[in-house]
Amino acid sequence: MDITLLQGPVLVAVSGLILLLVSLTHVAYLTYAERKIIARMQQRLGPNRVGPRGILQPIADVLKLIQKEDIFPATVDRPIFAIAPLISLVCAASGLALIPLWERFVLSNLNVGLLFILALSSLSAYGVILSGWASNSRYAFLGALRASAQVISYEVAMSLALLSVVLMAGSFNLQDIVKAQMESPFKVFLIPQIVAFFVFMVSALAETNRVPFDLPEAETELVAGYFVEYSGIRFALFYLAEYFGMVVMSALAVTCFLGGYAGPFEVPGLPFFWFLIKLYLLLFFYIWVRATLPRYRYDQLMSLGWKVLIPVALLNLFVTAFLKLMF
Amino acid sequence: MSSSLIEVRPKRVNSDQYEEPFYLNLGPQHPSTHGVLRLVLELDGETIVGCDPRIGYLHRGVEKLAENLNYNQTIVLSDRLDYIASAANNTVFCLAFEKLFGLKVPRRARLLRTIVNEMARISSHLLWLATHALDIGAMTVFLYCFRERERLLNIFEEICGARLTHSYVRVGGVRQDFTQEAIESLKKFTEEFPQLILEYETLIDVNRIWLERTKGIAVVSAEEAINLGLTGPVLRGSGVPYDVRKFRPYDAYDEVEFEVPVGERGDVYDRYRVRMMEMRQSNRIIKQCLEKLPETEGEPIIAEDAPDLLIPERMREPEPKPHPKKGFIFTGREVFPVPPGEAFASIESPKGELAVYVVSDGTNKPWRLRIRTPSFVHISAIPSLAKGHLIADLIAIIGTLDVVLGDCDR
C-alpha cells in the first residue's frame, strides 16, 4: 500500500477513515487509561465495573452522553453555540493527518507540514473564544478569555522550540524531519535539542489546557470554565478535542524529537510499533504530571510563558543556528 | 426571589460616562467553597475590588432549639455545628455546663476527652489539607489524606459507635470507656502517623507551584488579625502565640507537654506550616495521654453528681427526716434542678476559638445558649483579606481560613 500525495482519492479516503477510527479509539481509551493510572497513583482502583477491569468504560461514557438532552440555554447565541465544539474538534484532530506514522504511511505529506500543524493549533483558540462568547455566562466568559490568552502566549514558545528542529533538519516536511533524524549521528533530535524538547513539552501542556496550566477549565475555581454551559454530546466533543490535542502534540513531539517511527530493530507485522511506544510514553508523562502537580495561577502562568520559556527557546535557537553555521 | 438578586448601581464618572461594576456570584453551590457559602465579588478584570459574603443558607436555629431542649439533649445539637470535628463542639458545651453545675470531672474522663479532642484535630486538619490542596490543584494529596482520615474514623467508630457526629463527651465525663482494641489501634496509628505526614509534605512542601500559589497571599499582621477576631492557626500564622489550651487550660492539657507552632509572616504558606506542625503535636499529645491511661485504670468516667439525661423540671432537695415506719421522707424544699447563673467556656477547636455562653434561669432548659464559632468570624474577615487579590487567590484564602458552613451558620 504505497500511498503518496494524490494517488487514488479512494485510497486516500479509505486510509483517512482507518486513521480516524484508530485515533478515535486511541483517544477514547486514553481517557480510560488516564482514569486508571491516576487512580493507581492515588491508591485506589479506578473504573472496574463496566466490562472486565472497566475496559468498556469509554464506550459507556459515549453512549451516556449521546442519549442526553441537547440543552440550549435560553440566552445563548444558537448558531455559534452549535459550531464552537466542532471547530475545536476539527482543529485539534486534523493535525493527525500530517504525522508520518510509518515510512510509507502519511496521509498528507505537505511540504510545510509543521507550519500547518502550528496554524491548526492557533485556530483551536477560535473554538474556545466562540464557545465562551456564545455561552453568555460570566464564568464561561472569564474562562474563554484566560484560555485564549494562554494559548496564544504559549504558541510563540512552541514555535520557537520547533524552529530549532527545523534548523537542524532543514525542512518543514515532517517525513524529512524524521529522515534527517535517522541520518544524524544522534539518531534522535532529543539529545542535541534537549532544551527545545523541554520547552516544547511545557508549551504543549499549556496549549492543551492540562495541569498545571488548566486554569481555564479548573473545576474548583471556574467550574469547567468555557464549556460550563455545554452538556451531552457537545460537551463530549470538547472533551474529545482536548484529548485529541494531547495525542497530536505528543505525536508531534515524537516526530520532531524522538525519531518518529524509527527504532533499533524492525518488528515484523507491526510497522507502527516504535511510534506507538514513544507516543504512549509521552502520554503517560502527561497523565503523571496531572496526578502530581498543583495548578498555576493565571498571572504566574503568563509570566512563566513570556518571561521564562520564550527567552530560553530564543537562546536555544541562536545557539543552534550558530553551531549549524560553524560546522 | 427578590432577596437574592444583586443590585448593580452604575457610578457616574463624568457627564456622559457611567461605570458599572462587574459582579460575579460565587454561588451557594460551588465545588470549592466549603459548604453553602455565597460570595458576591466585585471584580475589576480579575482583581477583586470588593467582596460581600452572604451566609445563612445552612442556618438551622440551633440557639433557638437549645432553649427548648434539656441541657443534655443540646449535646446532640452541638455535634452538627462543626461536623468535621464534633468532639470539640461537644467538649465546649460540656465545659460550659460543668461550670454552671459546678461538677468536677474525674481524671480518666479528662484524659479520654483530651485524646478524642486531639483525634478530632488531626482528622479536621487532614480534611483541611485535602480540600486546600485539591482547590489549588494537587489532586493526589486529597486521597492520601483521606486514607489516614478513614483510619481515624474507624477508630472513632470503635470508641463511640459513630464516625462523624459522636456525642461522646457528656456533661460530667464521657459516654463510655475505650476498649482495649481501640487503644491498640490508636497506638499503632500514632506510631505510623509522623511518617505519613512526611508523605504529604514531599508532594507539596517545596513544590515551586505550591510556593508561588501560597507565599505572600493574604498577609495579615498581628494587630490586624486580633482586631479582625481571627483565632486558631490563622492567628498563630501571623505570629501571635495565642492558644486556649495554653492560656486557659482545660481537660488534661496542663498535664501534657506540647508546643504551639507559630508562623512569621501571616500568609497562606505560614498557616499551612502551622497546621502541619500542629498535626505532629497532636500526635505527641495522644501518645502521652495513652501512656497515662493505665494509671487511671478503674476510675469512673463520669462525675458522680452528673445530671441524668433528662433533668426533671422540678426537684426537691432530699432533706431526710427519718420516719419511724416509712424510712426517709423527702420533705425538702423545692430547689432548682440546675443552679441559676451564667457560664462562659471556650476551647481551642481545630478551626479557632470556639466559645459558649450559657445563661440559666434554674429550670432544666437553658435560658440562652450562645455559640461563638470561629468560622463565622473568619468568613467576616474574607473581604479584608481578599481585597486586591485575584479570583484564584480567593480560593486559596477560603481554604486557608478553614471555614465550615455548619459552624458559621449554626
Added chain:
Amino acid sequence: MGILEKIDMETLLKNLKEKFPRYILDLREGDTTTLTVKREGFLEIMQFLKGEGFNHLIDLCGVDYLNYKLEAKPERFEVVYHLYSISRKELLRVKVPIPEKDCWQYSLTSLWKTANWFERECYDMFGIVFKGHPDLRRILMPEDWEGFPLRKDYPLQLEEEREWKVYRELKTKARGAR
C-alpha cells in the same frame, strides 16, 4: 499595650471604678469578672479597656429577659461582650442593659472590626439597632424576613399563615405542578 507597666486586674478594676463612677452599675465575680455598664458611657469604657490591653473581643451577643422569673431585670434586653487580654491572660464580661422601647446600642465597629458581623447577627435575631454600624442588615435570615427569631415571644415553629412568603409561593407552585 506599649510601655505602660502591666497592672494587675484588681488595680485595673479599681481604676475603672474611679474613672467612670456614674456609668458602672455593677461589678461582681461570678465564673468570671462581670461588669454591668450603662449604655451612655459604654464607648468610653470600651476604649479605656482596649487601651489597657483587652485587645481580643471574643464574643458579642444579645440576651432577651422577657418573663425572666428568677431576677427582676431592669430592662428587657442585654448585650453581653466578652473581652480577653492576651498579654494579661484575663477574661472580662461586660453587660449593657437595653430597654425594649428604645432598642438601640452604640456600635463597636470603630474599635474592633470583628464586631461588624456580631452586631449584624444581634440585630437580625433580636432587633437591637446599632448606631454607627456601617452596614446593618440581616445576616442569617433572608433579607425580607419579618420578625426577630431569638426573641422570647417568637415561636419555635411558625404557623401556616405567618410562614415566609417565598417558601409559601414555592409550595403552591410545587403543588400546582403536580
